[in-house]
Amino acid sequence: xxxxxxxxxxxxxxxxxxxxxxxxxxxxxxxxxxxxxxxxxxxxxxxxxxxxxxxxxxxxxxxxxxxxxxxxxxxxxxxxxxxxxxxxxxxxxxxxxxxxxxxxxxxxxxxxxxxxxxxxxxxxxxxxxxxxxxxxxxxxxxxxxxxxxxxxxxxxxxxxxxxxxxxxxxxxxxxxxxxxxxxxxxxxxxxxxxxxxxxxxxxxxxxxxxxxxxxxxxxxxxxxxxxxxxxxxxxxxxxxxxxxxxxxxxxxxxxxxxxxxxxxxxxxxxxxxxxxxxxxxxxxxxxxxxxxxxxxxxxx
Amino acid sequence: xxxxxxxxxxxxxxxxxxxxxxxxxxxxxxxxxxxxxxxxxxxxxxxxxxxxxxxxxxxxxxxxxxxxxxxxxxxxxxxxxxxxxxxxxxxxxxxxxxxxxxxxxxxxxxxxxxxxxxxxxxxxxxxxxxxxxxxxxxxxxxxxxxxxxxxxxxxxxxxxxxxxxxxxxxxxxxxxxxxxxxxxxxxxxxxxxxxxxxxxxxxxxxxxxxxxxxxxxxxxxxxxxxxxxxxxxxxxxxxxxxxxxxxxxxxxxxxxxxxxxxxxxxxxxxxxxxxxxxxxxxxxxxxxxxxxxxxxxxxxxxxxxxxxxxxxxxxxx
Numbered sequence: 001x002x003x004x005x006x007x008x009x010x011x012x013x014x015x016x017x018x019x020x021x022x023x024x025x026x027x028x029x030x031x032x033x034x035x036x037x038x039x040x041x042x043x044x045x046x047x048x049x050x051x052x053x054x055x056x057x058x059x060x061x062x063x064x065x066x067x068x069x070x071x072x073x074x075x076x077x078x079x080x081x082x083x084x085x086x087x088x089x090x091x092x093x094x095x096x097x098x099x100x101x102x103x104x105x106x107x108x109x110x111x112x113x114x115x116x117x118x119x120x121x122x123x124x125x126x127x128x129x130x131x132x133x134x135x136x137x138x139x140x141x142x143x144x145x146x147x148x149x150x151x152x153x154x155x156x157x158x159x160x161x162x163x164x165x166x167x168x169x170x171x172x173x174x175x176x177x178x179x180x181x182x183x184x185x186x187x188x189x190x191x192x193x194x195x196x197x198x199x200x201x202x203x204x205x206x207x208x209x210x211x212x213x214x215x216x217x218x219x220x221x222x223x224x225x226x227x228x229x230x231x232x233x234x235x236x237x238x239x240x241x242x243x244x245x246x247x248x249x250x251x252x253x254x255x256x257x258x259x260x261x262x263x264x265x266x267x268x269x270x271x272x273x274x275x276x277x278x279x280x281x282x283x284x285x286x287x288x289x290x291x292x293x294x295x296x297x298x299x300x
Numbered sequence: 301x302x303x304x305x306x307x308x309x310x311x312x313x314x315x316x317x318x319x320x321x322x323x324x325x326x327x328x329x330x331x332x333x334x335x336x337x338x339x340x341x342x343x344x345x346x347x348x349x350x351x352x353x354x355x356x357x358x359x360x361x362x363x364x365x366x367x368x369x370x371x372x373x374x375x376x377x378x379x380x381x382x383x384x385x386x387x388x389x390x391x392x393x394x395x396x397x398x399x400x401x402x403x404x405x406x407x408x409x410x411x412x413x414x415x416x417x418x419x420x421x422x423x424x425x426x427x428x429x430x431x432x433x434x435x436x437x438x439x440x441x442x443x444x445x446x447x448x449x450x451x452x453x454x455x456x457x458x459x460x461x462x463x464x465x466x467x468x469x470x471x472x473x474x475x476x477x478x479x480x481x482x483x484x485x486x487x488x489x490x491x492x493x494x495x496x497x498x499x500x501x502x503x504x505x506x507x508x509x510x511x512x513x514x515x516x517x518x519x520x521x522x523x524x525x526x527x528x529x530x531x532x533x534x535x536x537x538x539x540x541x542x543x544x545x546x547x548x549x550x551x552x553x554x555x556x557x558x559x560x561x562x563x564x565x566x567x568x569x570x571x572x573x574x575x576x577x578x579x580x581x582x583x584x585x586x587x588x589x590x591x592x593x594x595x596x597x598x599x600x601x602x603x604x605x606x607x608x609x610x611x612x613x614x615x616x617x
Contacts, residue, residue, distance in 0.1 A: 140318030145551035274446035
């Protein structure tokens with residue numbers, strides 16, 4: 001691959017560069033015209049600020065339980081949203097829980113999408129028996145509903161936040177791998193991929209420098225849905241009692257402890273963490289949807 | 301088409317075989333294994349060795365796998381440590397209860413989602429469509445465990461209209477059957493609301509697709525009213541994607557049922573799985589996971605076959 005004449009390489013990269021910049025602007029314009037996408041984007045920015053900058057402004061003790069202040073309703077002095085079953089300030093708890101939810105969701109989706117894209121690109125590029133075997137692996141994993149598979153794993157190992165990332169990623173890479181495989185199948189017959197092969201470029205070069213970068217749209221759209229799904233799955237595991245060890249928490253764990261007091265009518269332990277989960281997930285879905293239609297408009 | 305169905309069948313069997321391997325291997329990767337989980341942290345090494353020998357757990361993994369597979373093919377799903385009963389018997393009583401929950405939710409979802417989707421498709425990009433779209437996004441993103449809790453807070457705690465727990469016991473018992481309608485109301489609504497959100501989305505786009513077809517335009521121009529066109533030409537064609545979705549959405553529904561059962565303490569297969577997971581009851585975990593996977597595969601197989609039968613334009617070579 002080093003035998004490629006230099007000017008040609010520069011030409012090639014220059015061409016790709018201007019093209020991707022132009023289409024990037026088109027996509028960005030289409031995205032900005034989508035009202036729901038903007039709403040989602042703004043909300044996510046707010047959520048990130050709330051969870052990560054919020055604790056710097058709104059100081060609460062999220063390490064030591066305070067048993068003299070249990071179950072205070074929202075509006076109590078010093079506790080805007082009240083306190084939970086351990087006396088933690090609920091607003092501060094939402095920030096801490098949100099950090100875990102967002103970090104795990106983001107990392108799991110990132111890991112899964114990267115791995116899935118590489119897996120799918122290889123399968124689609126090589127085709128034939130390699131493709132069949134790789135895709136049957138995906139089919140097999142997909143046949144086991146993800147909640148069952150993750151619960152199965154989460155139940156038998158003692159969980160840390162890192163484990164949760166891997167457990168969620170283990171089921172989340174399957175859909176991206178299918179999507180990228182489909183794209184790789186059509187991309188591999190394109191002229192520029194053929195040209196790389198003709199010039200003596202290796203399969204790795206074709207896959208990593210040409211096929212995967214050209215599926216970036218699909219990857220981005222899918223990643224935003226994957227983050228939403230990962231947040232939901234982590235919250236579900238937390239709700240089922242397989243959360244992060246205390247004093248750490250996430251929104252699902254908060255719901256799980258709130259459930260014990262539901263018949264006592266402590267609605268704030270249910271409404272606030274749940275609303276945080278739903279609004280964040282909706283926002284990611286809005287962004288994903290807007291990205292998808294923006295990319296579709298570019299193709300038209 | 302027969303050839304296509306046969307090929308899909310063979311493919312499904314291969315995948316199912318793969319599922320047994322994945323599930324089995326994953327479970328046996330866990331350090332300590334069944335003996336430690338069952339005998340507890342105080343068990344001595346000798347206890348564990350004796351336990352493993354007795355249950356054949358000291359044999360090589362492939363031998364254990366084939367023994368397990370052989371047993372399953374003979375209908376022996378193993379013996380549950382936690383419930384002290386054969387797994388087949390546990391699933392025999394719990395699976396029908398899950399199917400009642402899922403069936404009722406599917407039914408409610410279809411009855412609501414089809415008209416809703418048609419309305420949205422016909423009025424697409426108008427105000428009412430936007431409003432309904434926002435709601436379906438909201439419900440679609442709403443995890444069943446939260447939706448269920450909110451419904452309990454509203455209908456059981458505040459209004460006190462419906463009980464917060466599902467019927468207990470087994471199908472056919474008086475305690476179960478007498479509570480069936482009232483007790484299942486909230487669980488079914490929980491599961492149905494989420495399914496409606498998904499189904500109506502598909503129905504909407506299917507209606508939008510068939511509205512622009514030539515035969516619909518012909519029907520309108522030869523003088524059929526819009527209601528007649530909708531009923532005879534649009535609705536029938538738009539049901540095809542929904543049919544596929546029914547089969548494909550089965551795994552999501554099983555997951556939803558698991559969560560719903562744990563919220564309302566409904567003693568179905570989801571709750572069985574959850575309890576087994578909490579107590580490392582390996583035989584029950586293996587068997588339930590396998591059954592859910594078989595159902596998932598059967599669902600997508602049926603969806604493909606139905607699709608091939610219903611839509612004569614699709615030809616498989």
